[in-house]
Amino acid sequence: MSSRRSRTTGLRAIGAGLAALGLLASGCGGGDGGADGKVTIRYSWWGAQDRADLINRTVDLFEKENPGIEVKTDFQEYGDFWTKFNTQAAGGNPPDVFQNSYAFLRKYGQKNLLLDLDAQVKAGNLNLDDFRQGLGRAGEVDGKLLGVPVGANTFTLVYDVKAFEEAGVTPEPGWTWKEFDAAVEKISGSGKDFWGASNNGGVMYLYDLYLRQQGKAFFTEDGLGFTEADLKKWWGDYREKLDDGLLVPAKQAEQVKPKSEVSAGLSAAEFTWDNFLVRYVSETDRELALAPIPTMDGERTGQYLSSLMLSASARTKHPEEVAKFIDFMVNDPEVGKIMGYNRGVLPTNAQFDAYKPEGPDAKIAEYEKSVTDYLEPITPHPAGTDTVEAAFLSIYGSVAQGSVSVDDAVSQFFDEAKTALGS
Numbered sequence: 001m002s003s004r005r006s007r008t009t010g011l012r013a014i015g016a017g018l019a020a021l022g023l024l025a026s027g028c029g030g031g032d033g034g035a036d037g038k039v040t041i042r043y044s045w046w047g048a049q050d051r052a053d054l055i056n057r058t059v060d061l062f063e064k065e066n067p068g069i070e071v072k073t074d075f076q077e078y079g080d081f082w083t084k085f086n087t088q089a090a091g092g093n094p095p096d097v098f099q100n101s102y103a104f105l106r107k108y109g110q111k112n113l114l115l116d117l118d119a120q121v122k123a124g125n126l127n128l129d130d131f132r133q134g135l136g137r138a139g140e141v142d143g144k145l146l147g148v149p150v151g152a153n154t155f156t157l158v159y160d161v162k163a164f165e166e167a168g169v170t171p172e173p174g175w176t177w178k179e180f181d182a183a184v185e186k187i188s189g190s191g192k193d194f195w196g197a198s199n200n201g202g203v204m205y206l207y208d209l210y211l212r213q214q215g216k217a218f219f220t221e222d223g224l225g226f227t228e229a230d231l232k233k234w235w236g237d238y239r240e241k242l243d244d245g246l247l248v249p250a251k252q253a254e255q256v257k258p259k260s261e262v263s264a265g266l267s268a269a270e271f272t273w274d275n276f277l278v279r280y281v282s283e284t285d286r287e288l289a290l291a292p293i294p295t296m297d298g299e300r301t302g303q304y305l306s307s308l309m310l311s312a313s314a315r316t317k318h319p320e321e322v323a324k325f326i327d328f329m330v331n332d333p334e335v336g337k338i339m340g341y342n343r344g345v346l347p348t349n350a351q352f353d354a355y356k357p358e359g360p361d362a363k364i365a366e367y368e369k370s371v372t373d374y375l376e377p378i379t380p381h382p383a384g385t386d387t388v389e390a391a392f393l394s395i396y397g398s399v400a401q402g403s404v405s406v407d408d409a410v411s412q413f414f415d416e417a418k419t420a421l422g423s
Contacts (some may be wrong), residue, residue, distance in 0.1 A: 043073050044075060044076075047342075050342070052075045058332075098313070105147055114147070115313060116145055119319075132152070147311045148326050149330070151341065151346065153345065154305055154306065155271065155272070156277075158270050161286075163269075167187050185246060187268045193252075193266070196267070198247065198248050199400055209303060223418070236406045238396075262284070263279075274344075274368065303375055330351070333351055333353075
């Protein structure tokens, strides 16, 4: 964890400690006014130090242009962020504004933890008119605007260009899972301690795309959109590929964390969000590129645009200032130049036009442009999505390690998912 100002570190630590002990009054949410007459708001996000460095520069810019508002910043890695956020929320002291994602909007919206920003849009404090590809209302759930996108991304295959060239396979629109599997098999047989692909069998979003290609989906309005037989085939196929030496073994994958298996030189391909390319490229000298998701029929990938968002606490004492802060972060061209595609392709035309992508960012922009014509609407995410996603990853991890059978793992997942979804 890091902060933008050392003088605020102690205050944040005390606040977090009080929240953990449940000593913060349930009615005291958000920032407050300072002795100098400034309004103080708290802003939290998850990510690594490189993201924090960029965001802190944008906060400095906001404060310079809005001298009456002070922003206290705080960040953690993904898991630690949500642990702290939940503790703060339970204590009635969540941050005024924080990074969020589509998967959490309904969960926290139903708990009345998120501010409906529509009132601020109507008041003119938050402008949604300049968003690309209809992203402005992407954070609308059950008629409430609970989040505003700060970046857009979609799923992709990050792959080692040289390895695929040597395998004689060119990933391109319309390629199939059979072609992908053939490439993985060729590459896995080419050298010791280098595998054709990372083991992504526990990635919920990848399985969702695979299901969407078959006219199904991970989630429906009634709960899970697939059967135990469906999941047994998915996890069974991945377990078989592991046994055949085609995927990075669990032990080796664990040893290179927090690097990905691709950037660590263990794997030639990995399914992930396209904006992760920036991080992967920074971790390796190998040439990496992006490819669309393989298909069942040569046409449908099931891909959609998702996004990181900014949400506001329903307890904030300063909804107007928070709205102005969000507006600045998504519309100001200089913010776009600073952030680049760290959180995905920039969401508004003003920021998108102001930033001239180079290196991996240029590849991301080109990739998203190439898949625009076949993007589909996002699958609705119910409350409990985060718990289901964690269970999907963790339980499959046991399959990958060989400590539980596929059949037992599937049964365990369905039990836990039904509990999490209240079905």
